[in-house]
Every structure is written in C-alpha cells, then in structure tokens.
Amino acid sequence: MRQKIVHVSTLLAAALGLVIASGCGDGKVVVRGVVNVDRKPIETGMISLEPADGQGPTTGGEIKEGRYELVGNAAATPGEKIVRISGVRKTGKMVEAGPPAPKGTLIAQMEHCVPSQYNDQSSLRVAITPGKPNTHNFELESNRPPAKLPK
Secondary structure, three states: OHHHHHHHHHHHHHHHHHHHHHOHHHOOEOEEEEEEEOOEEOOEEEEEEEEOOOOOOOEEEEEEOOEEEEOHHHOEOOEEEEEEEEEEEEEEEEEEOOOOOOOOOEEEEEEEOOOHHHOOOOOEEEEEOOOOOEEOOEEEOOOOOOOEOOO
16 A cells, blocks of 8 residues: 555656746747848847737747747746847947946947837737747848947
C-alpha cells in the first residue's frame, strides 16, 4: 500500500512540474520572431502587443539584432493584438557624444528606422493562439526616409 501512495504522489508532482514549466497555468503564450525593415534587421528596438479590443494587459520586450522573444512575465495572452514596433540603427557616421563624455568623444550616429505606421500609428495586427509558442515575423517597408535621432 505504501508503494502505491509514493507512486501516486510522484505522478502528481511530475504533472504539477509540467504545468509550471509549460507556463500553461497563467494562459500566457511565448511569442518570438524577427523584425526587419527594408530587409535589414533592426539593431535595437522595442515591440509591444496590446489587445485590439482594449481588454487585458499589454506586453512587450526588446528587439536585438532583429530578434525578439516574449517569455515569462512578458509572454502574451491569446487574442488579436495591435503590434507596435520602434527601432534604431547605425547610419555609418560618427558624431560627437556631448556631455558628460570628454570633449572629442565620438559615438555611432543612430537613426529611427521604423515608420509611424508600425509604431504610434500602427496598422499591424496579429492573432496570438493559445496552447503553444507563436512565431510572428515582421518584414516592414519604409516609404519615406527615416527621421534622425537628435544629437
């Protein structure tokens, strides 16, 4: 009899471990993908997913070298989402850093590379489906020159 009790409790512990490890307990879903603008990866940026119906939490995370992954607390709840993407990339020019850096210090000039129709005026939408990780890749096209960041 004692062996059966140990066996059942071991099975229950293993099942609980699987639920916790899979993240199914909170209903959130891992979302990952790549983000390119004009076929070039966004060097650094942010992606956010907000409920299209305005109900529920907004989530998001960092884009690095064109890749993002929303996991853990940043995982998304299922449903239709408005996607907002912002990002910058190097222009290839060096500019003075300015204070508090020592005079003559040069840094890479950065420019915004994501047009407003993908961020503050976003028309991007995705459907987050429950039960498994989602992959959403974004191949964005700019239709005007990017705005430069202020020095």
